[in-house]
Amino acid sequence: MEESTATAGSADLSDSAAEANAGAKADAGARALDADEKTLRRAIELLFFAYRDFTGEADGLLARYGFGRAHHRVIYFVGRHPGLGVSELLAILKITKQSLARVLGQLVDGGFVVQRPDAGDRRRRRLYLTAEAEALERTLTERQAELIAAAYRQAGPAAAQGFAAVLREIVNSKDRRRFDDP
Numbered sequence: 001m002e003e004s005t006a007t008a009g010s011a012d013l014s015d016s017a018a019e020a021n022a023g024a025k026a027d028a029g030a031r032a033l034d035a036d037e038k039t040l041r042r043a044i045e046l047l048f049f050a051y052r053d054f055t056g057e058a059d060g061l062l063a064r065y066g067f068g069r070a071h072h073r074v075i076y077f078v079g080r081h082p083g084l085g086v087s088e089l090l091a092i093l094k095i096t097k098q099s100l101a102r103v104l105g106q107l108v109d110g111g112f113v114v115q116r117p118d119a120g121d122r123r124r125r126r127l128y129l130t131a132e133a134e135a136l137e138r139t140l141t142e143r144q145a146e147l148i149a150a151a152y153r154q155a156g157p158a159a160a161q162g163f164a165a166v167l168r169e170i171v172n173s174k175d176r177r178r179f180d181d182p
Contacts, residue, residue, distance in 0.1 A: 079137035
């Protein structure tokens with residue numbers, strides 16, 4: 001009986017040693033992250049400020065129509081992919097059907113988006129921008145593209161490629177495929 005207690009005690013010691021070793025490795029990993037926390041926090045703040053400035057002018061223009069960022073995203077993606085299905089748009093935006101229905105309803109009622117039945121399945125609706133929405137989308141996109149182009153020119157080609165690579169890696173892996181080269 002004493003032998004089994006001694007064996008069990010040895011097992012407890014080796015388990016404790018393994019836990020201590022794992023804890024030490026976790027602490028070392030945490031310290032490495034802490035050492036870089038300033039850099040990571042700076043990147044987070046840069047993203048916040050860049051997004052604020054990237055969307056600021058668009059927000060002002062959209063407000064003239066009584067629209068917000070959700071309307072902008074719908075207009076952008078429907079303009080980029082004419083005939084986009086509602087379910088496909090839901091998958092891109094990752095919003096609820098109820099939220100999309102509200103925004104889409106406003107865009108349809110306002111004469112910015114038209115819905116047409118799918119030729120192969122009349123239950124499915126395909127989305128298209130009207131001429132007015134196409135002009136709005138073009139204006140919004142041109143202004144945002146100018147902002148990005150100016151930043152690319154300022155930072156240089158290598159920085160632009162690095163920025164695109166970082167953004168791509170932030171995007172979830174399922175959606176990341178959208179940006180794979182054909």
